[in-house]
Amino acid sequence: MNKLIDKMNDALRWELRAINMYAHYSANVKGIHRLQLTPMFNTEMTESIEHADIVRKGIVQLGGIPVTERSTHPITHTTDYVEMLNYALETELKASEVYAELLPLIDQTDDLYDSIEQIYLSELKSVEEMRLLVG
Numbered sequence: 001m002n003k004l005i006d007k008m009n010d011a012l013r014w015e016l017r018a019i020n021m022y023a024h025y026s027a028n029v030k031g032i033h034r035l036q037l038t039p040m041f042n043t044e045m046t047e048s049i050e051h052a053d054i055v056r057k058g059i060v061q062l063g064g065i066p067v068t069e070r071s072t073h074p075i076t077h078t079t080d081y082v083e084m085l086n087y088a089l090e091t092e093l094k095a096s097e098v099y100a101e102l103l104p105l106i107d108q109t110d111d112l113y114d115s116i117e118q119i120y121l122s123e124l125k126s127v128e129e130m131r132l133l134v135g
């Protein structure tokens with residue numbers, strides 16, 4: 001059970017970081033790309049808030065204490081949208097890795113399994129999206 005809670009907290013840390021990173025890039029993207037990338041970064045930010053919420057409540061349900069601090073992996077400031085997209089790709093790859101490690105720790109008959117699987121699939125979708133965007 002502790003291993004599961006630890007891994008859930010790991011996922012929560014990465015979601016908390018993703019919220020900050022996407023908010024930062026959404027505010028800082030410049031030029032014509034701002035028209036498309038600000039809404040996209042905002043969508044990713046909102047999705048990360050939702051994922052964090054599901055994971056946090058799941059941790060409480062399991063009797064654990066959710067973390068309140070983000071992953072310490074640096075959020076690099078840039079105004080170059082290609083760099084932003086590469087950092088977004090890095091973040092989505094990390095998220096899908098963490099959820100892939102988390103799933104086998106959960107009983108498949110548990111409701112939590114379905115929620116985490118949904119999050120995992122949305123991370124994979126984001127990975128593909130960012131891959132296409134970085135070209």
Ligand SMILES: [Fe+2]
Pocket residue numbers: 015018047048051095119123
């Ligand atoms: Fe997420």
Ligand SMILES: [Fe+2]
Pocket residue numbers: 018048091092095122123126
């Ligand atoms: Fe994501």
